[in-house]
Amino acid sequence: MNSKGISKEHMEYLKKVRMRKTLILVLRLFLLVAVFALWELLARLKLIDPFITSQPSRIAETIARLYREGKLFYHTGITCLETVIGFMLGTTAGTLIAVILWWSELLSKVLEPYLVVLNSLPKIALGPIFIVWIGAGPASIIAIALTISLIVTILEVLNGFVSVDGDKIKLVRTFGANRLQVLTKVVLPSSYPVIINALKVNVGLSWVGVIVGEFLVSKAGLGYLIVYGGQVFQLDLVMTSVLILLIAAALMYQGVVYIEKILVKSGKHSAH
Amino acid sequence: MGAIVEVHNLGMKYHSLNGEITALRDINLEVEEGEFVCIVGPSGCGKSTLLSIIAGLLKPTEGSVFIGGRPVTGPGNQVGYMLQKDYLFEWRTIYENVILGLEITRTLNSHTKEYVLKLLETYGLSEFRDKYPNQLSGGMRQRAALIRTLAVNPQILLLDEAFSALDYQTRLAVEEDIHSIIKQENKTAIMVTHDISESISMADRVVVLTKRPGTIKKIYSIRLTCDRKTPMSCREAPEFRHYFNNIWKDLDIHV
Ligand SMILES: Nc1ncnc2c1ncn2[C@@H]1O[C@H](COP(=O)(O)OP(=O)(O)OP(=O)(O)O)[C@@H](O)[C@H]1O
Ligand SMILES: [Mg+2]
Numbered sequence: 001m002n003s004k005g006i007s008k009e010h011m012e013y014l015k016k017v018r019m020r021k022t023l024i025l026v027l028r029l030f031l032l033v034a035v036f037a038l039w040e041l042l043a044r045l046k047l048i049d050p051f052i053t054s055q056p057s058r059i060a061e062t063i064a065r066l067y068r069e070g071k072l073f074y075h076t077g078i079t080c081l082e083t084v085i086g087f088m089l090g091t092t093a094g095t096l097i098a099v100i101l102w103w104s105e106l107l108s109k110v111l112e113p114y115l116v117v118l119n120s121l122p123k124i125a126l127g128p129i130f131i132v133w134i135g136a137g138p139a140s141i142i143a144i145a146l147t148i149s150l151i152v153t154i155l156e157v158l159n160g161f162v163s164v165d166g167d168k169i170k171l172v173r174t175f176g177a178n179r180l181q182v183l184t185k186v187v188l189p190s191s192y193p194v195i196i197n198a199l200k201v202n203v204g205l206s207w208v209g210v211i212v213g214e215f216l217v218s219k220a221g222l223g224y225l226i227v228y229g230g231q232v233f234q235l236d237l238v239m240t241s242v243l244i245l246l247i248a249a250a251l252m253y254q255g256v257v258y259i260e261k262i263l264v265k266s267g268k269h270s271a272h
Numbered sequence: 273m274g275a276i277v278e279v280h281n282l283g284m285k286y287h288s289l290n291g292e293i294t295a296l297r298d299i300n301l302e303v304e305e306g307e308f309v310c311i312v313g314p315s316g317c318g319k320s321t322l323l324s325i326i327a328g329l330l331k332p333t334e335g336s337v338f339i340g341g342r343p344v345t346g347p348g349n350q351v352g353y354m355l356q357k358d359y360l361f362e363w364r365t366i367y368e369n370v371i372l373g374l375e376i377t378r379t380l381n382s383h384t385k386e387y388v389l390k391l392l393e394t395y396g397l398s399e400f401r402d403k404y405p406n407q408l409s410g411g412m413r414q415r416a417a418l419i420r421t422l423a424v425n426p427q428i429l430l431l432d433e434a435f436s437a438l439d440y441q442t443r444l445a446v447e448e449d450i451h452s453i454i455k456q457e458n459k460t461a462i463m464v465t466h467d468i469s470e471s472i473s474m475a476d477r478v479v480v481l482t483k484r485p486g487t488i489k490k491i492y493s494i495r496l497t498c499d500r501k502t503p504m505s506c507r508e509a510p511e512f513r514h515y516f517n518n519i520w521k522d523l524d525i526h527v
Contacts, residue, residue: 167355174327174353175373175424176346185376189363 054239062240075241079210079221080248082138086145087206091199093146094153101154102161102187103179115155123147123209127216136217144216145209149202156201160194161187196260203256207249222248275302276340276460277326277428283334284321294485295321299335301479301488305427308454308461310471313481314523319464322486323430326462327351339428349377352426354434358417360405366416367392367401373424384423391419395453411442411449418450422457429454431463435470447474447503468523472496472515473503480522490522 006014036056042048043055050058066072101108126147130140168186177185214223222241229237282299285292295318303309311319324330326337328347337344339351352373360369370388374380392398395415405413414435421429434450435443451474454461465471471478478492496509506512 165359167357168359168361170329171353171355171359172372172376173329174347174351175376176348177376181376185372186361189361192363 051233052235054235058236059240059243062236063244066240072244075221075225076244076248078138079214079223079245080252082141082145082210082213082221083203083206083252086142086209087149087199087202089142090146090149090202090206091153091195094150094198095157095195097150097154098157098161099183101158102183108158115151119151119155123151124212127213131216136219141210141213141217141221144213145206148209149198149205152205153198153202156198157191157194160191164190192263196263200253200256200260203253204249207245211245274305276305277301277303277462278338279322279326279335280338281335282322282325282332282337284318284325284330285333296325296332297485297487299486299488303428303460303462305460306458308451308463308474308476309479310475310477311462311464311479311481312466312468312471312519312523313486314483315466317481317484318486319481320432323353323432323462323464326428327353327430329353349373349379349424350427352421352424352429354417354421354429354431356433357437358405358413360413360416360420362405365402365404366397366408369405370401370416370420370423372420377424379424387425388419388423391422395419395449409442410438411446414438414446415449415453418453422453422459427460429459429461431461433464433466436466443470444504451503468516468519469507469512470503472512472519473506478515478519480519483524490518492519 039053040056043050043053063072066075101111124144127140127144130143134140134143164187168190169182172182172185210221211223211226214221215227218224218227222245225241226238226245229235229241279299279301282296283294284296285294287293299322301309311322313319321330325332326339326344328337328344328351339348360366361372364372367388370392371380371385374384374388389398389401392401395418397412397416397419400408400412400416405416408416417434431450435446438446447470463471463474472494475494478494480489480492481487482489492515494515496506496511498506498509
């Protein structure tokens with residue numbers, strides 16, 4: 001049906017859909033504003049204690065102060081950078097190791113129980129070990145973020161590799177494909193959605209790793225500000241850092257979704 | 273004309289923890305150049321195994337296969353394989369799918385590209401060359417899969433229930449289509465099917481296998497009196513029923 005051939009009922013229907021969308025957007029914004037307004041109001045009326053709960057105006061002041069002191073972008077930047085490096089390394093290394101394990105069935109069988117056990121270990125417990133080995137700095141924090149996403153990436157991607165339809169592999173083998181060609185022509189492109197999905201999960205995991213790492217190392221970053229603020233009872237600083245963290249994490253997730261869209265478009269992969 | 277495919281005393285055993293399965297025993301078969309041979313047999317009798325061995329994907333445990341007088345040791349580009357589903361890769365365009373074999377055999381050059389484009393042109397797919405598989409109908413996809421197989425210019429085509437995933441209407445049309453393409457390109461074909469009618473209407477000879485372990489029970493040379501040699505018109509031939517009943521009895525299907 002072309003644009004001219006739209007019936008009146010259909011126009012009505014489209015209008016309704018659009019109205020509903022607008023309504024949802026307005027309500028969402030309203031909810032956000034309302035929560036902050038209520039928070040501010042309760043604090044001003046002294047119904048809650050801003051010393052413990054902080055309040056939006058004090059958060060705004062804190063952000064301005066951090067900005068003036070040049071700390072805002074410094075701490076936010078460090079945390080974001082550590083997270084990006086952590087999940088990029090975790091996804092890349094995880095995928096590479098999955099390729100190696102796919103290649104050697106013997107190796108993958110030998111390592112299987114160890115991977116399963118390591119996967120169930122809360123990786124954060126390794127934090128102090130990394131700090132002793134690598135030193136109390138960004139390298140340790142990245143190491144924590146990386147280990148959190150590494151094992152689960154290996155397991156997920158390897159699982160994706162081995163569940164590629166055997167007949168697709170048979171097809172390329174009929175053309176005389178060697179193992180490397182089976183990998184590049186069938187296995188990797190088929191597992192594209194799995195890898196992208198791992199990337200998405202790993203962003204979230206890396207944030208956890210980085211914040212915990214910054215708690216432990218306590219030198220810089222949003223995690224450090226949160227811990228420091230808590231220790232000196234500056235809830236304004238804590239709330240501000242959490243808020244910035246929230247925004248940064250949401251933006252980064254949207255970034256990954258955007259990258260996914262570009263990749264899917266260029267690969268034209270109708271994932272199933 | 274000599275035999276292009278020779279199968280000598282072929283036997284195949286599979287080993288698994290549950291024991292040993294003899295899939296094929298004492299298979300002897302010769303296929304002439306340009307011939308269309310169909311293999312029918314009960315489920316699990318080793319038809320796919322036989323094709324895989326001829327294609328060089330599996331090593332037989334006994335006997336040997338010769339193609340053009342030379343023993344088969346592994347997959348080579350003298351044999352093209354078509355599977356039950358088209359297995360067009362959804363992340364590649366039709367053109368990119370069709371040149372897959374050329375990429376793998378590293379024979380993609382201006383000469384072979386031209387050949388592929390000609391095939392797409394001849395078989396009505398050139399306007400779809402930049403489309404993705406999910407934008408094509410089942411019949412067109414199967415045709416694209418055939419062109420992908422033909423692109424590496426194999427002498428012999430192996431078809432393993434290549435049409436069974438299609439609905440009946442499409443299937444009749446695609447049978448017709450593929451049959452004429454194979455004849456036109458002057459290829460030798462060995463096709464496995466469950467459909468007795470399909471085998472009689474398409475083949476020059478029908479090989480009937482026994483239950484597992486698969487051995488050759490009978491070979492029928494199909495001679496049908498039909499003016500146009502297309503599978504569709506051959507279904508109307510008076511001898512059709514006669515072949516059908518015999519093969520049906522040979523297969524000994526109990527329901
Ligand atoms: N890789 C394998 N390992 C063990 N047994 C196998 C293997 N492949 C096939 N078989 C067995 O060998 C026998 C023949 O298998 P094959 O797939 O060749 O039969 P088929 O005639 O093609 O069956 P269908 O009509 O169902 O396609 C079957 O009983 C099957 O269980
Ligand atoms: Mg089979």
